[in-house]
Amino acid sequence: MEYLDAENALLREGLRATRIGLCIVDANDRVVQTAGDFAERLGSSDRDMLGSSLRLHLPNTLLLPGLAGLLGMDGGEVGAEGHLRGQNGAADKVLLFQARTATVAGARFRIITMVDLDNFGATRDRMGDLQDTLQAIAASVVLVDAQAPDLPIAYVNRRFEQLTGYTARECIGRNCRFLQGPDTDPAAVEAIRRAIGLRQATQVVLRNYRKNGDAFDNELFLSPIFDAEGRLRWILGVARERRERALSSQAAA
C-alpha cells in the first residue's frame, strides 16, 4: 500500500513536471484513471471523466483523425495528432496522443498519453524539446519518505537500479547517502542537507559509487512533494550520470 502510494505520488509529480496528460480506459471505453492535465485540456475534470466513456469527453472541436485506432483495444501502439479549436475557432492547439494496451490481472486497459505541443512551441521545429522532455521521464528516479525518520527510500525505478547497480530491494528503507564515499564533496552534501531543511528544490553534482565500487558524478535534482494539507510528504530525486559532455564542451570552447 505504502509502495503504491509512492508510485502514485511519483507518477503524478512526474506527469505534472513534464506536462503530460494520462488517461487509462478499460475494455468498455470507460475511464478508470486520469492524471496530469488530461481532463483539463479537454475542458473536463478528473472527477467528471472517471467512470464515463472517454468518447463523451472528446470535444467536437477536437479534430483527431486517428481517433478510432487510438481508442480501439486492438489498435496496439499508435500515435495520433489532433487540433483542438477554441469555441470561437481562434485558438488552435496541437495535441499529440499516444496509446498502448496493457493487461493487468487478466483485464485489458488502454493507456493514452497526451502532450500539448504548444508547451514546447507549437511548431515541428520544437520537436527536440518534446523529445528531451520524454527522455527525462526515462531518468533515474528515487522517491524518499519525508515523514519517516532519516528519509528512507520508498521507491526507485529501473533506471536507478541500472545507474547504481543496486536492486530496488537493496535500496528501499535506506537513506541515499549509502551511495557516497571517500571522494564525495562534503560541500555538496551540505547543500543537499540545507535544501531539504528549507523544503526547497535543489540541484547538485556529487561523486557517488556504484555497487561494484566504480565512482561516477551524479547530477542530482531534488524536488519536494507536498500533500493536500501542505505537509512535506515525499522528496523526489532525479539522478543522472554526468558524462564527458562538460569536458568536451570545455575542449570545444
Ligand SMILES: Cc1cc2nc3c(=O)[nH]c(=O)nc-3n(C[C@H](O)[C@H](O)[C@H](O)COP(=O)(O)O)c2cc1C
Ligand atoms: C530524494 C533524495 C534523493 C537523494 N539521492 C541521493 C543520491 O543519489 N546520491 C547521494 O549521494 N545522495 C543523495 N541524497 C542525499 C542523502 O540522502 C542525504 O540527504 C545527504 O547525504 C545529506 O544528509 P546527511 O548529511 O545526513 O548525509 C538524496 C536525498 C534525497 C532527499
